[in-house]
């Protein structure tokens with residue numbers, strides 16, 4: 190069926206400025222790490238992408254290796270861009286990344302100029318795009334000079350293949366250095382993409398403060414701890430869930446009795462707030478204005494709709510905040 194975008198798509202989404210840049214991102218962005226590759230049903234992936242756009246989600250996050258199979262999430266994005274979103278390119282922020290293993294040999298991963306720029310060309314081809322909006326170094330590479338990796342990001346902008354650049358999974362110390370190097374080249378670091386959720390709090394040690402000081406945006410990935418912070422595993426491990434899939438990146442080891450107990454207590458707390466657990470987990474991130482966007486992954490339109498409902502209530506009482514802390518870290 191041919192697609193016509195919802196004329197009211199910008200009515201309910203909230204847009205937040207990314208650091209000190211001119212760019213705003215939707216409070217909820219959609220990631221294509223899983224559920225959009227060649228092993229999925231294309232129509233389901235397409236429906237999710239189009240529903241997201243209809244709800245004001247303008248930002249779609251990819252990487253060279255997203256699938257499975259690697260590269261095929263970008264192909265799916267490319268197909269939907271061509272068939273349905275062609276006339277909306279200027280309303281979209283498409284990001285991609287390079288750094289994790291993508292092809293055989295010494296240039297297929299990490300942070301060399303060779304890997305980053307070759308990978309970006311491949312990504313553009315798969316997505317049938319002339320440029321991406323954000324190009325990331327996907328992970329730090331301590332064996333390649335940081336000057337070379339940041340230089341490659343700067344070249345991507347200078348060549349017109351990316352509008353902005355970012356880093357992902359860099360610790361605070363390396364982020365500080367990367368931001369400074371990019372500044373020297375007059376190519377500001379727009380954004381840092383880091384894992385952050387009620388369960389995963391490493392950014393709170395020093396990265397959040399650094400990014401705030403440098404006015405670089407933080408986009409939080411895996412906000413639902415890959416599905417743990419939802420009602421998905423409250424009673425069992427459903428067929429077709431990430432934990433049940435052969436190529437899934439969650440395992441039963443991630444669901445210890447202790448973790449399950451925390452999930453159930455958090456679920457009770459969310460219900461008492463009038464939200465589902467996934468809504469509360471996203472709202473918990475959005476309560477902090479330093480988080481410019483929350484990057485969710487979904488396997489259905491229903492999950493996406495529910496996650497967007499989190500925007501209706503992002504405030505927490507101090508009692509709720511303390512209760513969450515006590516559940517997550519009962520020792521404190």
Ligand SMILES: NC(=O)c1ccc[n+]([C@@H]2O[C@H](COP(=O)([O-])OP(=O)(O)OC[C@H]3O[C@@H](n4cnc5c(N)ncnc54)[C@H](OP(=O)(O)O)[C@@H]3O)[C@@H](O)[C@H]2O)c1
Pocket residue numbers: 219220221222223224250251327357358382383409410411412413414415416417419420421429430431432467484485486487488489491492493495496
């Ligand atoms: N930079 C990096 O290194 C990096 C690493 C990881 C992710 N990311 C980015 O972050 C994005 C999101 O990561 P993620 O997929 O791990 O995020 P997530 O939002 O924490 O987990 C997504 C999974 O949670 C479940 N889920 C989502 N909404 C739900 C709901 N309302 N009710 C029940 N279950 C729900 C679904 O599991 P089922 O599939 O079981 O239905 C879904 O696949 C990725 O697509 C990628 O763009 C970046």
